[in-house]
Amino acid sequence: MGSIYNGNKNINIDIPEDVQYIMDTLNEKGFEAYAVGGCIRDSLLKRQPEDWDITTSAHPSEIKALFRNTVDTGIKHGTVTVLWGKNAFEVTTYRVEGEYEDNRHPTSVCFISNLIEDLQRRDFTINAIAYNTEDGLVDPFGGLIDLRYKLIRCVGDPKERFAEDALRTLRAIRFSAQLGFDIEGRTKECISEMSELIVNISMERVQSELDKILCSKNPGKIRLVYETGISVHILPQLDIMMNTPQNSIYHKYSVGEHTLAVLENTRGNHYLRWAALLHDVGKPDARIEDQDGRDHYYNHGKTGSEMAHQILRDLKFDKKTINIVTRLVKFHDYKTEMNEQNIRRAIAKIGPDIFPLYIELSYADLAAKSRFAIEKSFGYLKYLKETYEKIVERQDPLSMKDLKISGKDLLEMGFSKGETIGRVLNELLDRVLGDPSLNERDILLEYVRNHNLWGEQCIKRDTRNG
Structure with a gap:
């Protein structure tokens, strides 16, 4: 089938076998078919495409007639998903779209037979490139040039x-x-x-x-x-941070510029990046200026955590993300004394599950501060990280689930369900955080028996024993 699109045949792209089969099947029945969009862009950039999309002159009913296993994923808009082997490929009919009344959805879709008209409706030139092995690269809007010039x-x-x-x-x-x-x-x-x-x-x-x-x-x-x-429409707190100065010997940037630097210092972890973005979101509200013109941000972690919770809820984030990010924001500037006992307590307070992220965030935060701040706090962070690694390696108890006794043991001793059990377990945890060698079942049970941990239940216990 001859090409009418003046494709560039000097560029070769390695098309996966399943994608080639689908295009060949459509071609054999007289239809045009091209791999299109992000997969071609990524291939030209030597990146591994996440998925392969195909565009074709065949209508949805014609696509479905050629392949045994299909799913009507967006058939009103011309998209049929072809299931082949263990993979799924979206095959979409060439189309043009009617007016957009809500800046998102077209009022109508019209199927067409011309590839160029289909590419013309796409967003960016680097995504408006199509390819097949017979015709080569079809690039009517200069996407390849824009890829070269980034x-x-x-x-x-x-x-x-x-x-x-x-x-x-x-x-x-x-x-x-x-x-x-x-x-x-x-x-x-x-x-x-x-x-x-x-x-x-x-x-x-x-x-x-x-x-x-x-x-x-x-x-x-x-x-x-x-x-x-x-951002003023979807994340106005970013605008406020960008316009909040930090007149402090610990800082060299505004709150916003500092935040951007912290982001660049973190690895690409979902929770870590959002915590980096929001870690100082409470500073503008907490900012006060002393008589010497220096800024202070007392309790900005707590304030920021509350603000982050609302921001993430408004953005419709899942509960896990909200939980982890708000805790990181709350404790991002938490400090403790430099000894194992207090670091174990810090781990328990912040959360063993997020403490590695807390350390990463602390390093990223410090690296975006002034030289004075770095020289003052780097040794502390280094000791904190090394001590944390020793504590984890020794498997020291760090949470209630690490205790050698449980709420069930306390129930068998006569405690009733409720706050008392939680209070007793918290007290036992505090003891073993101070001295992990105390985390033995017999030692903990003996401590409960020999100390007044019963609270209001003490009278009931004495009555039963009498």
Whole structure:
């Protein structure tokens, strides 16, 4: 089948066998078929594509007739998922879309027979590239050139693309962060001009894009969310942080610039990156200036934890993320005395499950402070990390579940269910945190018997024993 699209046959892309089979099957029946979008972009960048999408002149009913196992994933919009072996591939009919009344969904979809018209509706030039082995690379909007110059550029008029789907304003920043690309001038201008349209997008979709930005290799690109005016609509606390100074011998940046530096100092862990973004979110509210003009931020961790909880809820995050991130924000600047006993207590207080993340966040936070702060606190952090590793290696008890007795043992001793059992277990934990050698069943049981741990139950116990 001859090509009408003037494809570049000098570029070869390794197409997976299953994808090639699907395209060959469509071609044999007289339909056009190309791998398209992100898989071609990533292949050209020598990155491993996460999935392979196929675009075709065949209509959904014709696609379904050619393959035994299919799923109608988005059939109104022309998308059929073909199940082949252990893999699933989205096959979508060439289409153009009608008006966008809500900056997200088209009022209508019309199937067409021309690949170029289909590519023209896509968001960015680097995603509007198609390929098959017969015709080569079909790139009508200069995506390959933009890949070479590392640019994110809209297909056609940016205003039209962003009006069609306001989420594209965030997607541009996300691709910039993931790929390390710049956003082309006109495209960036239009993001700023149309930033308010993001309010028409569901918070779940906004959250997904923000998460991808933060978890990318360039989390500092979250700056663009502020610079383009998007954050004022979805994360106004970022704007406030960016405009809050830190007049302190411990700092060299504003709260916002410090936050961006901390982000760049952390590895790409979901919880760690969100904690880095929000660790100082309470500082603007907690900020006070002393008589010497120095800023102080008392209890900003607690304040920030409460704010982070609301922010993450508004962004529709899951309970686990909210729990972990808010605890990290609360304790990010927690300090204790430099001895094993107090460090064990710190681990128990902060949480054994997140203490490694707390240490990582502490290092990232310190590295973004002034030289004075680094020289003052680096030795403490080094001792904290080394001591924590020793404690973990020895398997010292750090939580109630590590105690050699349980609530069941206390019930058998005559305690009733309720707060008393929790209080007693907490007291026992405090003892073994001080001295792990006390964490033996007989020692703990004897301690309970010989000390007045019964509280209000003491009278009932004496009555039973009498």
